[in-house]
Amino acid sequence: xxxxxxxxxxxxxxxxxxxxxxxxxxxxxxxxxxxxxxxxxxxxxxxxxxxxxxxxxxxxxxxxxxxxxxxxxxxxxxxxxxxxxxxxxxxxxxxxxxxxxxxxxxxxxxxxxxxxxxxxxxxxxxxxxxxxxxxxxxxxxxxxxxxxxxxxxxxxxxxxxxxxxxxxxxxxxxxxxxxxxxxxxxxxxxxxxxxxxxxxxxxxxxxxxxxxxxxxxxxxxxxxxxxxxxxxxxxxxxxxxxxxxxxxxxxxxxxxxxxxxxxxxxxxxxxx
Numbered sequence: 001x002x003x004x005x006x007x008x009x010x011x012x013x014x015x016x017x018x019x020x021x022x023x024x025x026x027x028x029x030x031x032x033x034x035x036x037x038x039x040x041x042x043x044x045x046x047x048x049x050x051x052x053x054x055x056x057x058x059x060x061x062x063x064x065x066x067x068x069x070x071x072x073x074x075x076x077x078x079x080x081x082x083x084x085x086x087x088x089x090x091x092x093x094x095x096x097x098x099x100x101x102x103x104x105x106x107x108x109x110x111x112x113x114x115x116x117x118x119x120x121x122x123x124x125x126x127x128x129x130x131x132x133x134x135x136x137x138x139x140x141x142x143x144x145x146x147x148x149x150x151x152x153x154x155x156x157x158x159x160x161x162x163x164x165x166x167x168x169x170x171x172x173x174x175x176x177x178x179x180x181x182x183x184x185x186x187x188x189x190x191x192x193x194x195x196x197x198x199x200x201x202x203x204x205x206x207x208x209x210x211x212x213x214x215x216x217x218x219x220x221x222x223x224x225x226x227x228x229x230x231x232x233x234x235x236x237x238x239x240x241x242x243x244x245x246x247x248x249x250x251x252x253x254x255x256x257x258x259x260x261x262x263x264x265x266x267x268x269x270x271x272x
Contacts, residue, residue, distance in 0.1 A: 020086065022093050024079035025100050028072045032104025035068035039111040044119060062115065063184050065108065066177040072104035073170050077220075098149040105173025106145030112180045113138035113203060120196045134196075137203050141176070144207035145169045151211070163215035167263075171216070171256065172206050178252035185249040209260065216263040231262050 042061035079097065083089055114135045121130040148169050155165065179202070183190035193199065217231050238258050242251035 021079045021083040021088055022096060024075050024082055025093065025096050028075035028079065028097075028104055029100035031068045031072035031075060032100065032108050035065040035072065035104065035108040036111055037065075038062070038068065039065035039108065039115060042115060044115075044122075062112070062180060066112065066180050069104060069108050069112075069173050069177040072100075072108075073174055076101060076104070076170055094153065098153055101169050102142070102146055102149055105169045106142035106149075109173045109176035110139045110142040112176050113141060113199065116180060116183075116193060117196060117199055120194050120199055123194050137200060140203055140207050141172065144210050145172065148210040163217050165215060166212050167206070167209040167214070167216050167260070169210060171259070172210060175206070175253060175256045178249065178256065181249045182253070185247060189250060214264055216259075231266070234262065235259055 038061045042059045042065070044059065076097070079093075083093065117135045117138055118130050121134055148166055151166070152164075179190075179193060182193065219232060219235075235255055235258060239251045239255040242254050
């Protein structure tokens with residue numbers, strides 16, 4: 001009886017380990033779906049900031065939604081790590097990962113941008129309502145994210161590659177989540193995002209970066225030596241310094257900007 005129980009436990013453990021990457025991917029997808037639910041449930045309110053009235057869109061529900069996008073990014077990192085560690089790869093896992101990424105880092109951030117565009121439009125004088133057409137560009141992030149993922153699936157880099165072609169969609173999602181949090185944790189900076197034209201420029205840049213052929217370096221390179229990871233070390237220093245002198249919520253989008261500039265200006269070498 002004891003040996004039978006041990007055999008059952010061992011078989012169960014092996015089954016869980018075999019499907020662990022997909023379980024983590026589903027956790028990514030679940031987090032993205034929850035993020036969308038919280039974002040859609042967010043109700044804006046009018047507040048007075050420095051003597052002026054502002055529509056505050058970053059309510060507690062929006063904050064939770066942004067955090068859930070970050071949690072989804074953690075699961076996205078863990079599923080790849082688990083797949084490599086356990087040597088478990090399958091076409092289903094690859095496609096499932098792309099579907100989860102589209103929801104968590106494409107659709108959910110688009111919802112955040114839609115809410116931010118609504119708030120920016122409502123800041124305009126005599127604004128009574130906002131046309132859906134004026135908020136529609138927010139969903140271009142999801143559309144171009146889908147294109148980015150489709151291209152990745154057919155042109156995926158080899159295991160030893162140090163770069164992605166075009167900005168990874170998780171980076172896009174994290175950036176959008178981080179700038180939405182500025183309205184809550186750094187309202188003086190977040191107030192600059194209450195301008196429609198700034199948000200339109202951000203959307204256009206993100207869409208272009210995702211489908212561009214710019215080689216964005218990976219956060220976790222295939223080989224760890226200074227020649228391979230000095231860019232990552234720069235990002236860590238930038239993040240920590242910015243977080244110390246401002247706060248972590250300012251550090252996140254600023255580090256993203258440095259990451260983009262490093263990828264554009266200094267093209268990573270693949271011969272390592």
